[in-house]
Amino acid sequence: MSGNAAMETKSTSVGTIEVSGVSHDYQTTKGKVAALEDISFSAPAGKFISLVGPSGCGKSSLLMVLAGLMTPTRGQVRLDGRVTSGPQPDQVAVAFQDACLLPWRSSLDNVSFPLELRGVSRSEREEQGRQALAKVGLSGFADRYPRELSGGMRQRVAVARALIQRPSVLLMDEPFGALDEQTRMDMGEELLSLWDEIRNTVIFVTHNLTEAVYLSDEVIVMAAGPGRIIERVTVDLPRPRAIEITETEEFLHLRNRIWRLIRSH
Amino acid sequence: MTAVLDSPAGENTLPTVPRRGRRPSSVTAWRLGVVAILLLCWELLPRLLGIPSGFLVPLSEALQAGGREGDAVLAALWPTVSAVLAALTFTWVVGVVVGFLVGSMPGLRFVGTFFGILYAVPFVILYPLLSVWIGPGQLSKIAFACLYGFIPVVLTAAAGVRGVDENLYRSARSMGASRRQLMTKVLLPASMPVILSGLRLGGGLVLIAVIVAEMLASTSGGMGTLITAYRVQFDAAAVYFCIIVVLVLALIMDQSLAAAERWAARGRSVTVNTVAPG
Numbered sequence A: 001m002s003g004n005a006a007m008e009t010k011s012t013s014v015g016t017i018e019v020s021g022v023s024h025d026y027q028t029t030k031g032k033v034a035a036l037e038d039i040s041f042s043a044p045a046g047k048f049i050s051l052v053g054p055s056g057c058g059k060s061s062l063l064m065v066l067a068g069l070m071t072p073t074r075g076q077v078r079l080d081g082r083v084t085s086g087p088q089p090d091q092v093a094v095a096f097q098d099a100c101l102l103p104w105r106s107s108l109d110n111v112s113f114p115l116e117l118r119g120v121s122r123s124e125r126e127e128q129g130r131q132a133l134a135k136v137g138l139s140g141f142a143d144r145y146p147r148e149l150s151g152g153m154r155q156r157v158a159v160a161r162a163l164i165q166r167p168s169v170l171l172m173d174e175p176f177g178a179l180d181e182q183t184r185m186d187m188g189e190e191l192l193s194l195w196d197e198i199r200n201t202v203i204f205v206t207h208n209l210t211e212a213v214y215l216s217d218e219v220i221v222m223a224a225g226p227g228r229i230i231e232r233v234t235v236d237l238p239r240p241r242a243i244e245i246t247e248t249e250e251f252l253h254l255r256n257r258i259w260r261l262i263r264s265h
Numbered sequence B: 001m002t003a004v005l006d007s008p009a010g011e012n013t014l015p016t017v018p019r020r021g022r023r024p025s026s027v028t029a030w031r032l033g034v035v036a037i038l039l040l041c042w043e044l045l046p047r048l049l050g051i052p053s054g055f056l057v058p059l060s061e062a063l064q065a066g067g068r069e070g071d072a073v074l075a076a077l078w079p080t081v082s083a084v085l086a087a088l089t090f091t092w093v094v095g096v097v098v099g100f101l102v103g104s105m106p107g108l109r110f111v112g113t114f115f116g117i118l119y120a121v122p123f124v125i126l127y128p129l130l131s132v133w134i135g136p137g138q139l140s141k142i143a144f145a146c147l148y149g150f151i152p153v154v155l156t157a158a159a160g161v162r163g164v165d166e167n168l169y170r171s172a173r174s175m176g177a178s179r180r181q182l183m184t185k186v187l188l189p190a191s192m193p194v195i196l197s198g199l200r201l202g203g204g205l206v207l208i209a210v211i212v213a214e215m216l217a218s219t220s221g222g223m224g225t226l227i228t229a230y231r232v233q234f235d236a237a238a239v240y241f242c243i244i245v246v247l248v249l250a251l252i253m254d255q256s257l258a259a260a261e262r263w264a265a266r267g268r269s270v271t272v273n274t275v276a277p278g
């Protein structure tokens, strides 16, 4: 019964997101903090969208709302036209900054954790888990604990774990934020080539404007106090994109425009 | 440099971390050596320095006393061990459950505070009362030991659960974990090393409490009563032998828990020198 329902949502799920009038206030001991104010935007299916903005402008809060991990004070989120509440693991997967791997589980057991939660059999989990690890180039590291991996590898495991959910929407909160510049760009390149095969909807939070422009179809620029959207910048650079594109004039023009937008608020 | 970054699968680019396995035999040898030297000192120093045997009995004499009093010691062992086991079962099971609830439900935080205050009470003053209420037998011993071991187990378990990284919880929730799965697959394994260290703490206190209770009430039997009896008879050698037996009991309990702790902390702490023996 529930299995059937899951199958149905999966086959019809395309990953359009509509955010309408979302505001969120955190209750603290010192009173209310307005983290988000009247956020509305829609993401068509299969688009790669980045959220950028100064620290504290509510990027993570917005992502938590989209993930169903936090109920906004006002407003709602529609997934494929349906108002949602709570996590939607069949459609939405989340990858956080510090990878959030379970330290007592091997890479393989971490990657297949979402399947375990769904009650998938061990052999099936192992097969899918190994495939997912191979996709991110970590075939040889199935038995390693997270602590025994480099930061970049941990993040690859987290990406593999998100992809194993076959999400129509992938939410990422500064997934490469803890990595050095070189590894960060390598990971971005890998993510793009993985995404080219899947083409699901991605909402990607980052501080790094080069990364944002390089990856995205659209960059949503936010400002703080209270968190709001100030501009949506369309990135119409051709795909597939090689890393060299970051040196072209169009690219730099877009990047600088976004930078000025953030600076001016 | 770039070669390293280009090949994610470069085995040689990883820090080499010792995996589960045997402790290097040199470490075992070292430890055995230290123990042997200590035992030798125990044997020789009293003789060489002329320490009166009322104070410190050489090891061999203590062991001889053990041979002489073997039956009495054996008979006293069971009341102690059974009381310890009963009290351990209660404090560990109930303590972990209560601690887990206190730690995971913000509404129950005050219970933790309450136990924290209670922890400062020297419960030893309660034993006379307990033995009057329940009688001086096994039951009051067990109740007394539970009283002693329970609170640290609760407090550590609660702290362990509270210390679980919120992001782990959050990401599991986004993957569709149910409440039950969050408990069993995230909170419990994540806090297990801390919970086990609480069990170790509580276990030690339970053993102490049982022995103390036995010393206080001469009719309750057990190792504590026996030690008191030998002390009254000025049989220092037998006292020392009993102490050795109690130490061995404590060591067995503590080391098995330490091994469990290392297993639970797999993938987390550096396990270079603390790998379980054998």
Ligand SMILES: Nc1ncnc2c1ncn2[C@@H]1O[C@H](COP(=O)(O)OP(=O)(O)OP(=O)(O)O)[C@@H](O)[C@H]1O
Binding pocket: A026, A027, A028, A033, A034, A035, A054, A055, A056, A057, A058, A059, A060, A061, A062, A227
């Ligand atoms: N749990 C919380 N309780 C109270 N206030 C919070 C909480 N989480 C976030 N805030 C506040 O909400 C605002 C938005 O925070 P958020 O973490 O969403 O920002 P962000 O854009 O992700 O910042 P960063 O780029 O530094 O990650 C900030 O002012 C922050 O102080």
Ligand SMILES: [Mg+2]
Binding pocket: A059, A060, A061, A173
């Ligand atoms: Mg953030």
